[in-house]
Amino acid sequence: MKKYNKDRLYLQIITIISFITLLFTIFRKPPLKDWIIVYLANTISNVILDKILVKLKIVEYPYRFFPKYFRIHIIFDYLIYPTFTVIFNQMTLHDRVSKIISKLILISSPFFLIEYWAEKYTNLISWKRGWRMYHTVGSVIFTSLFTRMIIAVIRKMDQKSHVQ
Numbered sequence: 001m002k003k004y005n006k007d008r009l010y011l012q013i014i015t016i017i018s019f020i021t022l023l024f025t026i027f028r029k030p031p032l033k034d035w036i037i038v039y040l041a042n043t044i045s046n047v048i049l050d051k052i053l054v055k056l057k058i059v060e061y062p063y064r065f066f067p068k069y070f071r072i073h074i075i076f077d078y079l080i081y082p083t084f085t086v087i088f089n090q091m092t093l094h095d096r097v098s099k100i101i102s103k104l105i106l107i108s109s110p111f112f113l114i115e116y117w118a119e120k121y122t123n124l125i126s127w128k129r130g131w132r133m134y135h136t137v138g139s140v141i142f143t144s145l146f147t148r149m150i151i152a153v154i155r156k157m158d159q160k161s162h163v164q
């Protein structure tokens with residue numbers, strides 16, 4: 001099997017798994033509006049960050065869906081990582097900061113290993129210009145915590161508006 005055929009198969013499997021996971025995750029437990037906000041906020045931050053990294057030629061996606069239209073990895077930016085972020089936010093709904101960070105590191109570790117494997121053995125991602133695994137770890141932790149902070153602020157504002 002040619003390398004691109006394997007890459008296509010990996011992408012298709014990941015896409016199907018992520019889509020099914022998203023459907024079960026987003027409707028799993030209330031409040032639905034919070035999970036939609038988390039999903040959208042994460043998607044927006046992913047696309048912005050990924051466009052910057054691709055434009056600066058720091059990260060490249062040699063094999064991706066719709067290469068004529070997108071230079072970013074649309075499946076990761078619009079589906080895989082936002083789904084992960086919704087799960088992370090559901091798992092940490094009532095947790096304190098230290099527990100949030102601990103859970104983030106724990107549940108994101110397999111994610112980092114998969115990306116490392118994909119960079120080494122597939123054409124799905126290629127790190128350039130000194131980009132290393134710790135950059136990915138830092139950016140995922142930062143954007144996950146940023147999204148978590150956004151929804152926490154929205155919840156506080158929502159509670160205050162209901163009290164008045």
